[in-house]
Amino acid sequence: MLVKVFGSAVFGVDATTITVEVNIDKGIGYHLVGLPDSAIKESSYRIAAALKNNNYNLPGKKITINMAPADLRKEGSAYDLTLAIGILAASNQIQSEEVGNYIIMGEMSLDGSLQPIKGALSIAIKAKEEGFKGVILPIQNVKEAAIVDELDVYGVDNVLQVINFFEGKETLLPTKIDTKEEFAKNLEFPEFDFADVKGQESIKRCMEIAAAGGHNIILIGPPGAGKTMLAKRLPSILPPMSMQEALETTKIHSVTGRIKEAGLLTQRPFRAPHHTSSSVSLVGGGSYPQPGEISLAHNGVLFLDELPEFKREVLEVMRQPLEDREVTIARAKFTITYPSSFMLVASMNPSPGGFFIDSNTSTTASQMEMQRYMSKISGPLLDRIDIHIEVTPVPFEKLSETRKAESSDEIRKRVTTARNIQTYRFEKYTSVHYNAQMSSKLIREYCALDEVSLQLLKTAMERLNLSARAYDRILKVSRTIADLDNSENVYSHHIAEAIQYRSLDREGWLG
Template sequence: MVARSYTVAFEGIDARLVEVQCALTPGVPSFSVVGLPDKAVSEARERVRAALSAISIALPSKRITINLSPADLPKEGSHFDLPIALALLAAIGLLPEDTVAGYVAIGELSLDGGLVPVAGALPAAVAAGAEDLSLICPEATGREAAWVAGTAVIATSTLGAAIAHLTGQTVVAPSDPGEVRDGAISPDLSDVRGQERGKRALEIAAAGRHNLLFVGTPGSGKSMLAARLPGILPPLDAGEALETSMILSRAGMIEAGGISRQRPFRAPHHTASMAAIVGGGRGALPGEVSLAHNGVLFLDELPEFPRNVLETLRQPLETGDVTVSRANAHVRYPCRFLLVAAANPCRCGYLSDPGRACARAPACGDDYMGRISGPLIDRFDLRVEMPPVPFSELEEGPTGEASETVAARVAGARARQTQRYADEGETRLNADASGDLLTRVATPDEAGRALLSKAADRIGLSARGYHRVLRVARTIADLEGSDAVARHHVAEALAYRLPSAPAL
């Protein structure tokens, strides 16, 4: 006789249903797990044995075989403990087989029979709902999984409580979703003195999700401006919040089952490895580019990042997803993010100040910024030079607009884009527009076309650069509330694209 329970194996943020089969056969007593398990899954037999012993359940003196089907799908993680235990209990007749087969189970077992929280409860609940099954999981992850409408989530703190529920002795009520959190309060944009050009570029970047590069001397406010970007971005809508939370759940980063409406802001250190940035490692977990999905990825000291790490960003910036390829897995994660980067003009940082620059100026600047490849630089829609702020401006009180005021304009521009692209599939913002759609929505008037044509010939705009100027010009027009893209919109977009180009 074969008893069955169900669990999932993760492929990125997707969860594939796995059937856990348990067979008891005569022979020398043993306990084996087959079906391409990793080390953590293979060790489940010892945790299951100890947990059952802790609640006074002895294993039969038979050959116990656990098969994880499909057998050719790699199985990774400790969340297989609970489904293995349930299938075994059904096989020895302590749990009704039909009841156990109505649940997808995830959870790690402690040696005393407790259930330890595991990552991936939200994708597991989605997979359970797709198969019209319920989910049984550790109590600590129940509120997270309960965000999936239509899936009954039973969360228990011990294996004994799960058994009592499945046998009808003590029925556990389905979990309620966790709280919706607004997130931490971001610093206000009015704290920044001067740098009006940088503030304007930040607003445009937020409105259309355009990649932004700040270049300036140390202490000019590059990181300070970037840190205020979350305060002017609109909150996540319901669909975006679920998308983002699926990635965070897979990474085990959802706290107390709560879902935040604040857009992610990730700022990895420049010593981060390639696996940390794009994803990988054990279990092919999401990297920083995916953790920043629907939010911001801020790379401070951009030239200090390893060249091979920076080059891996080129494809995700274009496609909005990343595929982590390993010998036994090819995992896809979404990663549609706003890239903001900051850099000093040279290693010493004072290339523009003759009195403080090093003896190798200006060659040191070419060498330092040369660490960033031309194709990657070309993917920045906005490039802003940040001069030092005069001391007279530092002594003044707040003079600029507050984040709340700028956020209202950004929200208005995004609302126009949402309406414009409502029937355009994956296109959500101006940064996503391409091809005929971009031509239709962003072609400037006659004066604007003449200016753009002159710029393309004179400063050598690439095809990618040409299209990115159109996208930025469309966003500037949206911030202004204009349906048409005019010459002054194109002129401003060109100025941010190539701030040091000669006047046209």
């Protein structure tokens, strides 16, 4: 007898429906075809033990299973439940015509209990698109899959529940989640707050500008100046994620199996990979491609601490994703694209010893040592960082203050207002949402300068020996400063402030 059941394979961040055809005929043998990997080939042992322990059996006949499309490689152990239900239906141990109306996925233990799978949200989205009645998944994945409206999502603990459901012996209740209510309820600030930061008012101002315009930022300063502390608090002042951003972010984390029982992610991600990270771990890839750190930071912050300590080739692979806001991984038989629209926050010491030339410490570096240290970071990468700011140690008077600093909540309100201005400004552009994404054409349109501002920028570039690449960056940052001031035009004081934030472009910055 031939039976068709349905599973799903995740490639990139999207799912593809897999038709599992099970045919049982006279003879002996178990034949699994359709490019399954080793984990799927081993499933027969798990299925046999799980069915035996639940008073069912693997038929002693010729079992042929085809996973279509047969030219698409399938991987992982998530097809155990799909195959088991197909075998039971084909051998008439389950009497039901409903098995073909559901996407069925789950990894089975030897006692029949189910283990969580990856990519449940992508699977549920595809099931709804293709008109399936519902999806049956391990109970641990039910919250993330139930985010999809108008689809019955059933969470089960054991294969026996699924068998009884199809035979009408047990009623399963679909999990329902009010996505909008869940989104609003879980929208809260991270544990880190700018109110905890003593002093550093100019750096906080920089972080506010970076958050308001989506600008990449690099913090340069000695150990203990507060670079990491400031970077960790940046997500707390970013605008709340929209529903679309929350779904995109949840989808990526679901593919890597990081959701667990969290459901919809409502806080912007903050990723801080170690400086020993490889290129693949940063941008994604591998034999079976997975999203890297830059995709896991999508709609959030990627923090690279001690930037010069990263291998140069690792940093260079970020150049294209920073520009295109997506990363494409090409293989011989397929190509996968992961979204990677993130804010880059980097920190570094000014020298190997950690201090500036004019520091009073005994570990002060020479100008040559500082130049050698800085040269580890390429010009094209620095070109994609809009704001460079020097972080100096906090004096004792500021550290000992008992007065609370401005909270993240207050800063966030100003940032959100500025972002709303940008959303309205760029509403007719599909790929531009905030100032950092402006092209040269848009800069000319929205950053027009009066004669005074133009003369100031010209004088600054000549006297400070600013590089040509700093020109566009200064205009983008000045546009954001104007938005924070709720100013329609960019004026000279906006330009003057933006010029301060290009430390590394100034000739002679190293001393």
